[in-house]
Amino acid sequence: MASAAGTRPGKLPFVVWVLAAGTFLMGTTEFVIAGLLPNIASDLHTSIAHVGLLITAFAIGMIVGGPAMALATLRLPRRLTLVAALGVFSLGHVVAALSTSFTVILAARVVTALATGAFWAVGFVTVTAAAGAARATRAVGVMMGGLTLANVVGVPVGSFIGQYTGWRGPFWALAVLAALAAVFVGRFIPQTQQQATASVRAEVAALRQGRLWLALAAAALIMGGVLATYTYLTPLLTDRAGIPAAAVPLVLVVFGLGALGGTAIGGRLGDRRPMATTLTGAAVTALALLALIPLSTRPAATIALVFLMALAGFTVNPIVTALAVRFAGHAPTLTSALTTSAYNTGIAAGSALAGTALSTSLGLTGPALVGTLSAALTLLPLTVLALTGARRRPRIVAQRTAPTLDDERSVSSSR
Numbered sequence: 001m002a003s004a005a006g007t008r009p010g011k012l013p014f015v016v017w018v019l020a021a022g023t024f025l026m027g028t029t030e031f032v033i034a035g036l037l038p039n040i041a042s043d044l045h046t047s048i049a050h051v052g053l054l055i056t057a058f059a060i061g062m063i064v065g066g067p068a069m070a071l072a073t074l075r076l077p078r079r080l081t082l083v084a085a086l087g088v089f090s091l092g093h094v095v096a097a098l099s100t101s102f103t104v105i106l107a108a109r110v111v112t113a114l115a116t117g118a119f120w121a122v123g124f125v126t127v128t129a130a131a132g133a134a135r136a137t138r139a140v141g142v143m144m145g146g147l148t149l150a151n152v153v154g155v156p157v158g159s160f161i162g163q164y165t166g167w168r169g170p171f172w173a174l175a176v177l178a179a180l181a182a183v184f185v186g187r188f189i190p191q192t193q194q195q196a197t198a199s200v201r202a203e204v205a206a207l208r209q210g211r212l213w214l215a216l217a218a219a220a221l222i223m224g225g226v227l228a229t230y231t232y233l234t235p236l237l238t239d240r241a242g243i244p245a246a247a248v249p250l251v252l253v254v255f256g257l258g259a260l261g262g263t264a265i266g267g268r269l270g271d272r273r274p275m276a277t278t279l280t281g282a283a284v285t286a287l288a289l290l291a292l293i294p295l296s297t298r299p300a301a302t303i304a305l306v307f308l309m310a311l312a313g314f315t316v317n318p319i320v321t322a323l324a325v326r327f328a329g330h331a332p333t334l335t336s337a338l339t340t341s342a343y344n345t346g347i348a349a350g351s352a353l354a355g356t357a358l359s360t361s362l363g364l365t366g367p368a369l370v371g372t373l374s375a376a377l378t379l380l381p382l383t384v385l386a387l388t389g390a391r392r393r394p395r396i397v398a399q400r401t402a403p404t405l406d407d408e409r410s411v412s413s414s415r
Contacts, residue, residue: 012142013130018188019123020146022086022181026116027150028158029093029174030058035159035252037234038245039167044102048235049355055231056355057106059348061113066337066344069114070121079189081122086182088115093175097168121337126189148263148314152256156249163246207334211388212327214381216342219320222282224346225375226313228354229289230255231347232367233306240364241302251303258310263318265311270319275386281315282382286375288312292368313375317343323385350374 033040033054041051073081092112096105127143158170229236237243237251262281269277288309295301324339350370357366 013127015130015189016127016142018181018184019082019127020143022082022119022178022185023123023143023146024150024154025174025178025181026089026119027147028154029089029112030055030062030116031151031155031230032158032162032170033058034231035155035234035248036162036167036170037232038238039162043167044100044105046102047359048232049358050102052231052351052355052358054106054109055227056348056351057109058113058116059344059351061110062117062344063341063348065114065117066121066340067117067334069118070334070337073118073122077191078122078126079186079191081118082126082189083182083186085115085119085122086178086185088112089119090175090178090182093171093178097171097175117337117340120340124336130190144318145263148256148260150256151259151310152253155256156252159249159252163249204334207338209327211385212324212335214385215320215324215327216338217381218278218282218316218378218385219324219339219342220346220349221374221378221381222285222313222316222320222346223343224350225285225289225371225373225378226309226350227347227371228350228374229292229309229367229371231351232354232358232364235358236296236364236367237302240296241299242297243299243302251306254303254307255310258307259314262311262314262316266315266318269315270322274319274323275382278316278319278382279379279386281312282375282378284312285309285316285378286372289368289372289375293365293372296365296368309371316378346374 033051037048037051040054041048044051069081069085089112092108092115096108096112099105099108123143158173161169161173233251233255234248237248238245243251266277266281288305292302292305292309295305321339324342325335327335353370354367357370358364360366362369
């Protein structure tokens, strides 16, 4: 596998970085809408709250697509699935860029999200198999890092491009880059088959763990809290804080840096103090969002709180993800997809509620209030997990639940 993947001992296979690039594109398309809301609303002659449904629709597509594709592709060639997912992803952006109908664009977003779910579900298994058990966690971290990097680079750059080319410009760019990524995946991903003994029944049966669903609930609530505010951050920055539209991409960079820092902190502290770290992160997130309501008229305070909510909120993510995988035991593929679905459930619910709040007397502060409540509610499942003794070393367990292809074959032959 190492040679096929094009790597040397001690280094991650090149396929891991290729799939991380694909993840970067998919993370960019999910959140770039937040920086393009006014442009899209003006072009399609609709309200900003209505355009926010494009984020909600993508999240719903991910909720359904992740688990469904994880099960549907258990026995399909991984390379074929990954290339097809990127192809559909590219085509969805072409359709959206060419359309003047909000309904068509909304449908294209759902289809694109289904392709993203397939890519995530199969990509996770591919990188762990390519890297081997000793480097599985690091490989998954690199692939997930593509999503975080999208917030730091992809979303601000997409927002910047959109201001000069119109919102369709970033969509065309993503379509072209996804097509190129499909070529690279077809070239560098080894031609392997899924396990012949892969069992849908075993994957589903392994989900009978109450603590797993508590971890997934925490994932949904914390992401819903942060993204409820992030979805409508642009109008808050320009219309309430008085920040020029040209500076919005820079604030999105600040958010991305906070998310990147939070992911790193969660990965480091989560090994030693998982529950203390997640409880603190959720509490600080709720407080930052609550403070944003009265202080969002001050530009400096607003930017600082945007950074803090991303830093604290994303600290929770890697820990609850690792806990969910551990609690699932023998269903790492489906659980990985369900974790993604949980995050997107939070995004869908949070952005929908935030859009509703935006249309009430709360106005621009409505999304922040929704985010505060969601982040505060995250403390409930986390507290239950802490009381039931969830403190262990998720990284070690994650490695055990992500065997290489050679491990899988040896187990099958021993049977």
